[in-house]
Amino acid sequence: MEVSEAAIRVLGSLLGARTGQQLAMSRSWRIHTVLQSLVRERGLGSLDRLVHAVAAGGEPELADAVVDALLNNETSFYRDRTSFEQLLGPALARLEEARARTRRLSIWSAGCSTGQEAYSLAMWFAERKSRWAGWTIEIVASDVSRAAVEQARGGLYSQFEVQRGLPVTQMMRWFEERPGANWQISDELRAMVRFEMRSLIDAPPAPGRFDIILCRNVLLYFAEPVRRTVFSRLAEAAAEDGVLMLGAGETVIGQTRAFVSDPDCRGLYLRHPEAMAPCRAAS
Template identity: 80%
Template sequence: MLEQRTGQQLAMSRQWRIETVLQSLVRARGLGSLDRLVHAVAAGGDPALADAVIDALLNNETSFYRDRNSFELLLGPAMARLEQARTRERRISIWSAGCSTGQEAYSIAMWFAERKARWVGWTIDILATDVSRTAVDQARSGLYSQFEVQRGLPVTQMIRWFEESPGANWRILPELRRAVRFEVHSLMNPAPSPARFDVILCRNVLLYFSDQVRRIVFARLAEAAAPDAVLMLGAGETVIGQTPAFVSDPDCRGLYIRRPDALPAYRAAS
């Protein structure tokens, strides 16, 4: 069911998570056991229950500025190159695909907000999407626990961009929340609007897909990428041996760029 709805596989090494993550759902629904939960989902009488199971099985692990070295590459030399290339249109579109609870998208929004003078007159469009409605709802709320805020975020930025919220939580200031659009979206589907992005982040998502699904997703990303777009994957992910549509960025090792000559044939094959 997870693979049918999201494209993600639950590999043998992750099957221990099934009982662990679903126990809270079993208790909340008063079902008594995992077997009863399985029967309730299989009966098909409660679509919301099936949705809750899928949400629970998804891995929403993320943090602010996750893998900081990669962010320094993206927001340093790669962004400077895009800034120069977009001088005439003065617009940069960024897609955080598989955004989970939104920390990475907000990390980018903070970076732009702290450099307002540099980007005066520019339109910075940040779109963040995830297949999990629960994750997207949290991201839109901008509400995070003390633990979540402290992961990867310097104290100075926490003080500047967050306000305390009841229950020992922190909420991102409205100014920053307005800077990011959040949508529910599956990477199996065509890219959301504007479907032409200068920066695409798809981090620690592809590793959960089969080879076949991964090829489809790479095709979606390539079709959504501007000719000189930058692609940022997770630290343990690569395009090598995975897709001919992207190659390593020669100026920013660890990031990737689209290969225009490979796209038409790749689209046809996919």
């Protein structure tokens, strides 16, 4: 099935309006692959007819499905473990010391996809209950994809999804096998995370002033003006000594003045570095 340039423009406008992401020509090759199942389900015969149905505006659920299909929801548990080691080691130890009086941490997984990142964090804290006894650990996760957020809330994953990033010991401890080679994450971990459907160009979720923000492998899909807006939103949501974690191929350099590289924790970023104490080893 060929995709006309007019159809690509319509899809690009829809994706941009809903999410702020751009559908560059370099990504247009994915359109046929990700939308062909919708074409078959609706019996439309061609992608152009699917796009025409979306453009007509009479089927909002179809438009939602198209946007969800166009989004890249690639993720896994503990994706890029080296970055997680920096975040949950020296950077978190620094925040633990700074929050010793309030004993409260707020974490935002922005662009959480199907929830593996947020549940990785919940799992990490749940496995260290004695260290964090008496603390309030709030984990908020958001994504613009309705389908991704619904799966995240349900906490049901395929065998392939669970095996990506998790050793067998954690699989057996935190998941229960379900029919159809699926695995259900524990109620304990589900209760630790609040999922919301939210675009990164929208106002940040409550409570704001997050100590840790993860916004990984999302910014690269935005045009430069939108990327600047997103960085402003992230800065608005970050505590003054908060930590920002981006994807391995992303950076703040040349993108924003709101964050700078953490000189002590490689791959992490700070909002106000002059207010930060040096990283120390995790206890």
